[in-house]
Amino acid sequence: MPTATFTPTADVVAEATEAGYFPGRHTVEITEVEKLTDGVYRLTFRDAYIAKHARPAQFVNLFSHDPMKLLPRPFGVSEVDGDLVSVIFAVVGKGTAEFSELAAGDHIDVLGPLGRPFNTKTASHYILVGGGLGVPPLIYTAQYLQSNDDVRTTAVFGYRNDHFADRYVSRYADVTSSIDESEGNVITLLDRMEAAGELSRDGLAPVILSCGPLPMMKAVAQWASKRDIPSQLSMEQRMGCGYGTCVVCVVDTVDGRKKVCSDGPVFTAEQLGWEA
Amino acid sequence: MPTATFTPTADVVAEATEAGYFPGRHTVEITEVEKLTDGVYRLTFRDAYIAKHARPAQFVNLFSHDPMKLLPRPFGVSEVDGDLVSVIFAVVGKGTAEFSELAAGDHIDVLGPLGRPFNTKTASHYILVGGGLGVPPLIYTAQYLQSNDDVRTTAVFGYRNDHFADRYVSRYADVTSSIDESEGNVITLLDRMEAAGELSRDGLAPVILSCGPLPMMKAVAQWASKRDIPSQLSMEQRMGCGYGTCVVCVVDTVDGRKKVCSDGPVFTAEQLGWEA
Amino acid sequence: MTETNTPINVYEKHEWKHKTVVAGVEWKNPVGTASGTFQLAACRWFYDVSQMGAISTKGVSPVPWEGNPGPRTAESPAGMVNAVGLQNPGVDHYLVDELPKLKELGATVVTNVAGHSDDDYAQVVAKLADSPADMLEINVSCPNVSHGGMSVGTDPVALSRLIGHLRKLTSKPMIVKLSPNVTDIATIARAAAEAGADALSLINTLVGMRIDIRTGEPIISNRTGGVSGPAIFPVALGFVWRVRQALPDIPIIGIGGIDSGEKALEFLYAGANAVEVGAAALYDPTAPIRVARELDDLLDSRPELAAKLAAGETWR
Amino acid sequence: MTETNTPINVYEKHEWKHKTVVAGVEWKNPVGTASGTFQLAACRWFYDVSQMGAISTKGVSPVPWEGNPGPRTAESPAGMVNAVGLQNPGVDHYLVDELPKLKELGATVVTNVAGHSDDDYAQVVAKLADSPADMLEINVSCPNVSHGGMSVGTDPVALSRLIGHLRKLTSKPMIVKLSPNVTDIATIARAAAEAGADALSLINTLVGMRIDIRTGEPIISNRTGGVSGPAIFPVALGFVWRVRQALPDIPIIGIGGIDSGEKALEFLYAGANAVEVGAAALYDPTAPIRVARELDDLLDSRPELAAKLAAGETWR
């Protein structure tokens, strides 16, 4: 069945990298689409380039097969396995509804990896504070840091109800704790960690990496700021290109309006003016 | 793979006919796509309603899977076999290029049958004069008239080179004669028939039913008119709806501009002012 | 998540849950057909046309018009270009044929009026004054005729004069159909309203064209035509929004690229009282009734909006 | 049959076969990037940007502008709506950053100029007068700023005054970029030409919007924005056609919905000397160079058109 209008050359990725460029939009094969919980799916595709280059909090643009829907759908990379790349997404509109109906063997157009990653260069205890559909990039952060002996990771995830991502993040994080709305939120968990003296771990000072709904991230940034814990927040905005050329994806920072896709998605609490 | 924007109800045809309406646009299964010659294909789909109701020179609208391409592509019904309907088409643009890449098991949206058929009510010798991609509806005309003992049919087909439709029309027509550009054109064949005294057959007076390029049809109409042979011509025009509501598909007739899709596609030589 | 993904059986008997009122005229639901894309003789075979909110019929002129020669259409991305040039059999024929048949079926009828001159419009409106038409829709926005049509709809002074004149000829609710091919829609809309329009409908088509790269020549005989279909949806919505901002009270019928209940709903949120479905009916004959049904369901969960519409009010 | 269906390797070394000349400036090929959809820092990683016919850079203002708050975009059928509001780091930054880097790479540069007032434009043009920019493109057509921008581009008197003024400040070839949101494009185009424009580029975006049916509110913070992408292609083509009919001699750059060599070719047949690719570059980063390559091949079989372009002439 003929679909996408976009017809990439035989092997965009190989041709681009050979010529010294980033691969443009290209078509990849889907290897799995799995339902995690109501309205939440995990989609895996084969892309050696993205698998090799993705860094924590970087995202990929997925494109609809419907040429009526031209704009990219950005999703944080949630896991990498060999040359397989996974994203986890919630069905919120027409594009994600379409993606949820894809299956192994189908194809999809992608562009990526995109965005500036979390800064994970310091030897720290990275507390990965995620809410809702902000958790996927934090799963990958845990995975990415797993082999790094100089750091420790603790996942602190808040869910509406089903703890759908715990089984993924717990593969990689040193500690996983999660909570749902019936019990409290990520601040509840952070408070508990503090009370238990677990903010530092193995002598490593805490750094918060967070992704989730805006109110949650603001609360987290302020909570951290009060304790002098540095925090990095991964932001969302509607995008035109995802690679920095159109300036539509802005958030307000203390240095003016910045592009989520290429100045971010990661910003520090200071940049966002979110200190307590 | 999700495609067409159009999502018909479970069974538009059954629901519509049950309620006393014509079936609207609906999705059918393709059972075969066959290449007949360079750039010419025969596409067969399953549609009991169209199979049952189609009359000679009626057409069906086929729709692209690409929602960028919304307008109908009209094609004359070329054959019916049980509940299977065939069309034969040339690849001339993006829509037909897409259709040529479809295969058995794919689906396609259709609307039809549409248009006013040839008048084949008289007991006559119907001479089916077709050129190029005008031949498909004439194949079906021959098929439709095959079981009618009161009439005789002779196919007179002109091709650019490959006589791709002979094997279909000769299944049904009493006589099939064809020619390609290396030898002459349909007028050459008509002249030969006249010379051989074959314009009437079994005492039945000739009526010409024609479909093909405009210059050919004009020549045929004038040739017939000079001999007082009635002729009916099946016309083409770019369409908006195909069912008579938008008035975009006009041709000029002696009674003013008429809709090819619902006043036609069949017009008489008199209506078109094409008498010699 | 898309709210209307259960397929609708458009043939099922349906009791409309949410009506609208446009300039005092009750529509069974807020969805009409758009002028030029509905002909009774064609559409009645596909669905129960009387179930539409209203039927806006093809523009009628004082005498039969033959329109432009073919080809009259070309495809464009997610849309189409047309240059029919208002071919129609004239108002006298309309009065004995299309209109009585539609009324007999129980349809709410909006009679679309075309003209090449003020006098043309006046002749048609005068003949329709005592007819059973429920509303008149004065088309001052057709881009495909060289006189009248769009030229009146782009000039506030000419428009005001025309509408003022027509106002004296009829007490029927009079909708003025506006062109998007203007610099300042608010001024045009205001001119129509102040001259006596009871309601506005917009948009008519955007001027556009296609060229055949095999020949280098325009595909349509008239060269340029009017663009319609999903492609123009955001533009149409923007026009309705701006007119609503400028004129808080006038009833507005939103038109342009509607092919789903969701798109219809966007128009209602932009401040329209009702909408009309045009091009979608061409590539999907039952689209108008499907859109009406989808919208009827979408309004279930929006009681505040539904109540406003039923009271002849709007969201903005 | 589509003529360009062999996939093109945009990374392959390519000798351009068909150049164009716009207001005396030679472009390697007739395809440029459209302003606001190209930033060197982003696009250079995806393809050799110096290979474009020209690079039209993001509108620059006398001082840095922060633009509109987010969200700034919404999707529309086969298109998008944007309301960036001309965020840019200002002309001084441009002169030390984007421009020298582009020239160093060997690009032909069209510097797009933005302003809120005549004086704003004048300041930028004055600063660019001695710069290595190859051409200036005066953007009088941005729908997303409340002063200047589109308001100048829709008023022939204001436009004439502005262009006349700028003409005195620079001898660089000056393109005036026109808005489609006008009643009478021919008058506007003529005003620009008579005031000293060396060329015209069109179209900028059409005003439009989207509403979120979950909230009933506009998606874009600025409420309305500008529509671009394939959806606007036939409208853009119609504008170029009409300007070419009105002004047989002025060089025209056609813009709007171009995503293939075939669509670019339609603009050339409508009378454009060159084209620019905008939105398509957003959802497909290498689209501009692919379109250029596809067009280069299409022109092979159209030697008459190719010869005219190379001589600075047009098809019509």
Ligand SMILES: Cc1cc2nc3c(=O)[nH]c(=O)nc-3n(C[C@H](O)[C@H](O)[C@H](O)COP(=O)(O)OP(=O)(O)OC[C@H]3O[C@@H](n4cnc5c(N)ncnc54)[C@H](O)[C@@H]3O)c2cc1C
């Ligand atoms: C950097 C980044 C990373 C993200 N990572 C994830 C993730 O890992 N998992 C996940 O479920 N979601 C993630 N999102 C949100 C996700 O991009 C949107 O939910 C998705 O684009 C919605 O597409 P749709 O077609 O279903 O919605 P529609 O509303 O039909 O889409 C219409 C347009 O709006 C855009 N849009 C709608 N909602 C959003 C949104 N919240 N953010 C950005 N654009 C939006 C779409 O991309 C599209 O262009 C991320 C967003 C950003 C910016």
Ligand SMILES: Cc1cc2nc3c(=O)[nH]c(=O)nc-3n(C[C@H](O)[C@H](O)[C@H](O)COP(=O)(O)OP(=O)(O)OC[C@H]3O[C@@H](n4cnc5c(N)ncnc54)[C@H](O)[C@@H]3O)c2cc1C
């Ligand atoms: C009543 C009728 C019966 C037809 N029967 C046959 C048939 O049996 N076999 C066959 O090969 N062709 C037939 N045609 C012509 C066929 O419809 C076109 O070749 C086809 O629509 C081209 O589609 P495209 O997408 O490939 O071309 P594109 O040029 O990409 O199409 C763009 C638009 O132009 C329209 N269009 C282009 N060429 C024509 C044309 N010649 N006539 C009408 N619309 C056109 C398309 O339908 C579409 O809306 C018939 C046409 C009509 C009107």
Ligand SMILES: Cc1cc2nc3c(=O)[nH]c(=O)nc-3n(C[C@H](O)[C@H](O)[C@H](O)COP(=O)(O)O)c2cc1C
């Ligand atoms: C083929 C065709 C014919 C039209 N004829 C008329 C007409 O006679 N009078 C009128 O007011 N509008 C006419 N229109 C405009 C439509 O009513 C409508 O305003 C426009 O097409 C935009 O809506 P859409 O995108 O839903 O088609 C016509 C449109 C089309 C496509």
Ligand SMILES: Cc1cc2nc3c(=O)[nH]c(=O)nc-3n(C[C@H](O)[C@H](O)[C@H](O)COP(=O)(O)O)c2cc1C
């Ligand atoms: C995100 C975005 C930003 C734009 N910014 C500018 C600008 O700064 N100056 C300008 O003259 N045009 C600007 N435009 C308009 C484009 O240059 C172009 O005229 C328009 O988008 C139509 O072309 P397209 O359909 O190929 O995108 C912008 C368009 C987009 C989509």
Ligand code: FES
């Ligand atoms: S989405 Fe285009 S710059 Fe960020």
Ligand code: FES
């Ligand atoms: S195509 Fe619409 S009336 Fe014939």
